[in-house]
Amino acid sequence: xxxxxxxxxxxxxxxxxxxxxxxxxxxxxxxxxxxxxxxxxxxxxxxxxxxxxxxxxxxxxxxxxxxxxxxxxxxxxxxxxxxxxxxxxxxxxxxxxxxxxxxxxxxxxxxxxxxxxxxxxxxxxxxxxxxxxxxxxxxxxxxxxxxxxxxxxxxxxxxxxxxxxxxxxxxxxxxxxxxxxxxxxxxxxxxxxxxxxxxxxxxxxxxxxxxxxxxxx
Amino acid sequence: xxxxxxxxxxxxxxxxxxxxxxxxxxxxxxxxxxxxxxxxxxxxxxxxxxxxxxxxxxxxxxxxxxxxxxxxxxxxxxxxxxxxxxxxxxxxxxxxxxxxxxxxxxxxxxxxxxxxxxxxxxxxxxxxxxxxxxxxxxxxxxxxxxxxxxxxxxxxxxxxxxxxxxxxxxxxxxxxxxxxxxxxxxxxxxxxxxxxxxxxxxxxxxxxxxxxxxxxxxxxxxxxxxxxxxxxxxxxxxxxxxxxxxxxxxxxxxxxxxxxxxxxxxxxxxxxxxxxxxxxxxxxxxxxxxxxxxxxxx
Numbered sequence: 099x100x101x102x103x104x105x106x107x108x109x110x111x112x113x114x115x116x117x118x119x120x121x122x123x124x125x126x127x128x129x130x131x132x133x134x135x136x137x138x139x140x141x142x143x144x145x146x147x148x149x150x151x152x153x154x155x156x157x158x159x160x161x162x163x164x165x166x167x168x169x170x171x172x173x174x175x176x177x178x179x180x181x182x183x184x185x186x187x188x189x190x191x192x193x194x195x196x197x198x199x200x201x202x203x204x205x206x207x208x209x210x211x212x213x214x215x216x217x218x219x220x221x222x223x224x225x226x227x228x229x230x231x232x233x234x235x236x237x238x239x240x241x242x243x244x245x246x247x248x249x250x251x252x253x254x255x256x257x258x259x260x261x262x263x264x265x266x267x268x269x270x271x272x273x274x275x276x277x278x279x280x281x282x283x284x285x286x287x288x289x290x291x292x293x294x295x296x297x298x299x300x301x302x303x304x305x306x307x308x309x310x311x312x313x314x315x
Numbered sequence: 316x317x318x319x320x321x322x323x324x325x326x327x328x329x330x331x332x333x334x335x336x337x338x339x340x341x342x343x344x345x346x347x348x349x350x351x352x353x354x355x356x357x358x359x360x361x362x363x364x365x366x367x368x369x370x371x372x373x374x375x376x377x378x379x380x381x382x383x384x385x386x387x388x389x390x391x392x393x394x395x396x397x398x399x400x401x402x403x404x405x406x407x408x409x410x411x412x413x414x415x416x417x418x419x420x421x422x423x424x425x426x427x428x429x430x431x432x433x434x435x436x437x438x439x440x441x442x443x444x445x446x447x448x449x450x451x452x453x454x455x456x457x458x459x460x461x462x463x464x465x466x467x468x469x470x471x472x473x474x475x476x477x478x479x480x481x482x483x484x485x486x487x488x489x490x491x492x493x494x495x496x497x498x499x500x501x502x503x504x505x506x507x508x509x510x511x512x513x514x515x516x517x518x519x520x521x522x523x524x525x526x527x528x529x530x531x532x533x534x535x536x537x538x539x540x541x542x543x544x545x546x547x548x549x550x551x552x553x554x555x556x557x558x559x560x561x562x563x564x565x566x567x568x569x570x571x572x573x574x575x576x577x578x579x580x581x582x583x584x585x586x587x588x589x590x591x592x593x594x595x596x597x598x599x600x601x602x603x604x605x606x607x608x609x610x611x612x613x
Binding site: 147149170174175177181183187189191200201252 | 523613
């Protein structure tokens with residue numbers, strides 16, 4: 099599903115974020131990405147979504163080399179990905195419901211179908227009762243769950259999560275991990291970056307460890 | 316389809332949220348457009364006036380006050396021999412006075428005159444020719460015996476015609492400049508809109524929005540703002556004409572004649588609205604093309 103081949107990423111200014119990273123994630127797998135801050139976790143996720151492009155090597159998503167995709171093709175790659183951002187990237191000028199609606203609007207979904215899907219996604223993360231609230235009124239954990247709802251409403255086959263439990267206490271973190279596991283069970287491919295040791299301990303899954311841009315084996 | 320519509324309505328509602336700024340924008344566009352369009356209307360009216368009077372040029376030959384009947388006959392024969400003249404028409408002093416009484420609205424004044432101040436006159440209809448040929452004929456006729464004065468009646472119309480041509484160029488220049496202003500106004504408004512919605516644009520790009528999807532509401536906004544500006548210009552012109560016509564009627568009555576400014580024709584109105592809408596769209600398009608590519612998620 100996701101294949102990295104000898105990937106190098108150097109940012110303008112010379113900072114080498116990833117060095118010779120190679121790995122493969124099969125369809126339906128759940129994989130954790132660990133490492134200290136600055137180890138290159140976010141960069142790796144950005145390469146998958148083609149927010150950044152590799153300097154060397156290739157990144158394949160669904161057998162498509164996303165590093166050389168034309169910018170015109172990017173939207174269609176991203177519609178297959180659900181991305182949960184470290185900083186949520188919620189829009190505070192509209193309510194919870196409309197935030198989750200955005201991906202469906204972008205894909206041009208049927209009106210009635212999209213309303214059903216938004217409710218289903220909100221129900222899944224336990225925010226159905228807050229659909230009229232402004233995201234700013236939500237707690238950190240609720241905002242995180244809203245971000246998940248937005249990422250899954252489009253039913254993507256791949257879910258990328260950047261530090262989804264980063265700022266949450268253990269109880270919330272466990273809730274979130276439970277939600278991810280339920281997606282894993284229905285066959286979604288997940289790549290979750292975290293530096294939270296307890297999350298790794300409680301979940302039995304493959305771990306990719308990054309250290310200063312290099313993959314530890 | 317319904318959905319795309321909903322989405323656009325949502326975005327547009329957010330864009331039109333700052334009502335006061337929007338109204339001022341529309342007002343600015345309306346005023347900018349109403350200047351050339353209003354001048355165009357006045358020109359059209361003047362044009363109609365000129366066409367009414369200068370359809371066929373004619374030369375008036377005024378005879379000396381003491382010219383007698385056989386002087387008139389002799390002159391008539393001489394005129395008939397002129398190859399450049401199509402026909403002539405004699406108007407005696409009495410006829411002339413009667414006509415003046417009827418057409419000018421000065422009947423009272425004329426009635427109070429002791430004697431007829433008007434001379435006998437010939438109205439000469441020349442064969443078609445250029446302005447120069449007409450002027451040549453006029454000087455020739457002026458030299459005939461017993462002719463006091465030969466006057467080319469359409470001279471003022473030619474002058475007005477030239478003035479109108481000047482006016483039309485002026486309108487064209489003004490229209491071009493103010494159209495540019497309209498495009499600039501929209502360009503700037505859209506730039507601000509893009510800046511305030513930067514976050515939404517970034518997030519939309521991250522979750523798979525195409526450029527066309529992001530561009531669309533901005534283009535709609537530009538077109539709608541242009542259209543509203545056009546409607547504003549139309550209202551400004553129509554109300555101004557209404558006020559002017561009110562005064563014009565009073566003025567015309569004083570001269571016992573009828574004259575009225577005609578408003579924009581339906582075709583011209585439609586052109587004005589479509590043109591302003593197009594300019595708004597163009598300004599938005601330029602702005603979006605310029606500013607949207609700078610917003611990339613990171």
